[in-house]
Amino acid sequence: MEVRVQEIIDHLTAHVKLQDNTVDQLISGSMVQLVSGVVVAFMPTQQVIERAVQQGANLIIAHEPPFYNHHSHTDWLTEDPVYQTKRNLIDEAGIAIYRCHDTIHQVQPDGITEGLVQALGWTSFLEQRKSEADILSFDSGMTVRQIAEHIKHTLQIEYVRVAGNLEMTCQRAAVLVGFRGNGNLTIPLLHNERLNLIIAGEGFEWETPEYIRDAVQQGRQQALIMIGHAESESSGMKLLAMKLDQAYPELPVTFVGEQPVYNVL
Structure with missing residues (x-):
């Protein structure tokens, strides 16, 4: 044919x-x-x-x-x-x-976000799909370090970038692919969805990373993992x-x- x-x-x-x-x-x-x-x-x-x-x-x-x-x-x-x-x-x-x-x-669900969540084996952790992000709930909790190492191993990439405490236990996270890691998307999610962690492709370095820096310095339990645009x-x-x-x-x-x-x- x-x-x-x-x-x-x-x-x-x-x-x-x-x-x-x-x-x-x-x-x-x-x-x-x-x-x-x-x-x-x-x-x-x-x-x-x-x-x-x-x-x-x-x-x-x-x-x-x-x-x-x-x-x-x-x-x-x-x-x-x-x-x-x-x-x-x-x-x-x-x-x-x-x-x-x-x-x-x-498309519903977002085909790029769906692909990443599936590749990471996190479909069972999916709590909510939003237009810009998937919200995940890690019932037993994982440290930021464990999540970062899992991402590196599963996607077979050499590095990710992390802001925040690597040993913090994470219960709730948002996954934002591509160039969705900017503050106008991530900061409201952190507050409204009671998140510990943002996992994003990329974004301006002086927005979300600096927010996380301030949050940590204030004693808040929040972190950021940037995995790269293509990698996400x-x-x-x-x-x-x-x-x-x-x-x-x-x-x-x-x-x-x-x-x-x-x-x-």
């Missing part, structure tokens, strides 16, 4: 209503293009695109854009050699890239790849991960 890019995009967006200013779009390729294979990734890096070419896949579904800005603008990059090399590879290989950002966050969202895209593989058994669908962008020295 022949499958075109448009059909897969329609499948992805069937149960959401995207706003006019959505960043979800076909960044390269054509809607009528026949799909030979699908690569799903958090970020369509140079290596991910090369892997797609090697596998004979001509559709990449990525959570983030290929060209280093949220709205996929490229007018400021036209003379840049890194952009030119990547753009040429995409065009010469006939790769269609679809950005699936707003869609996967708008890749599991959701891996879950999406599994769902697409089930929906399109006639197509090879592969999740392609990347190494963390930073080295720790």
Whole structure:
């Protein structure tokens, strides 16, 4: 059975209503293009695109854009050699890239948060799903150190960043993926949901971390674990790849991960 890019995009967006200013779009390729294979990734890096070419896949579904800005603008990059090399590879290989950002966050439950909570084995701890976070209740309690080590081991990442007392016992936590770790989201959650711990992808360093610093200095039992943007969202895209593989058994669908962008020295 022949499958075109448009059909897969329609499948992805069937149960959401995207706003006019959505960043979800076909960044390269054509809607009528026949799909030979699908690569799903958090970020369509140079290596991910090369892997797609090697596998004979001509559709990449990525959570983030290929060209280093949220709205996929490229007018400021036209003379840049890194952009030119990547753009040429995409065009010469006939790769269609679809950005699936707003869609996967708008499905119920949020597909990215669901993927992370499942990957961490914490579904049984889930108490409440909110639009921006999952609220978890650790009945027996775990220390911040134990939670941080579990995240590192399960996601196979080298490090996380922690603010607060590592030996504090945590009963209630919120999981916020991606760039949701800023104070306007985390601080009300800490208060309204009576949380000990925020687990987030990333956020401004002078907001939530500084709030946690003040809270600890006031004697409050609160902490923060920042695990990284890609590290918090890749599991959701891996879950999406599994769902697409089930929906399109006639197509090879592969999740392609990347190494963390930073080295720790």
